[in-house]
Amino acid sequence: MTKYQAIHIMPIKYFLNQENEYVCQICGETKRLQSTMHYHMKKHEEAKPYNCKLCNYGCLQKCTLEHHMKAKHPEQQQQGKTKPAVIKCPHKGCDFESLTKSNCRIHFLRKHCKELIDEVLDGKASCKACNKEHSSPTAFYYHAVGCIAFEEGDERISQLQSVV
Numbered sequence: 001m002t003k004y005q006a007i008h009i010m011p012i013k014y015f016l017n018q019e020n021e022y023v024c025q026i027c028g029e030t031k032r033l034q035s036t037m038h039y040h041m042k043k044h045e046e047a048k049p050y051n052c053k054l055c056n057y058g059c060l061q062k063c064t065l066e067h068h069m070k071a072k073h074p075e076q077q078q079q080g081k082t083k084p085a086v087i088k089c090p091h092k093g094c095d096f097e098s099l100t101k102s103n104c105r106i107h108f109l110r111k112h113c114k115e116l117i118d119e120v121l122d123g124k125a126s127c128k129a130c131n132k133e134h135s136s137p138t139a140f141y142y143h144a145v146g147c148i149a150f151e152e153g154d155e156r157i158s159q160l161q162s163v164v
């Protein structure tokens with residue numbers, strides 16, 4: 001038996017559509033960036049090279065495993081390292097916390113700007129304000145920051161800016 005084991009790796013194939021987006025030939029999902037499509041295609045391979053030593057979690061990127069460790073196993077962080085910083089929701093009276101600004105931003109929009117989001121959300125991930133379709137609800141929320149209409153003096157504007 002050899003030291004190395006042969007692993008079948010699916011060739012990564014995708015193409016550009018008329019909108020200059022990369023299209024997955026397996027599921028039809030589109031991505032603007034080639035690097036994003038590359039990681040999307042790796043999901044179809046089912047190989048997850050980064051695995052948590054404490055649970056069965058596996059992922060495609062080292063940074064995703066690091067985030068998992070901070071979120072799910074903070075007590076296992078190496079000695080001498082500081083506790084991971086949490087991002088607190090800037091809305092008064094809300095006790096939501098997250099390890100990432102992106103999760104906090106999406107929480108803020110879903111929870112504290114719901115009526116404004118409902119005005120521009122069409123279906124699961126399309127924007128009524130500019131007719132742009134998104135591949136996921138998360139992509140829509142990132143986009144929606146520029147399309148929702150706050151009234152002048154709305155304190156949520158400055159609160160949102162702290163998590164954007």
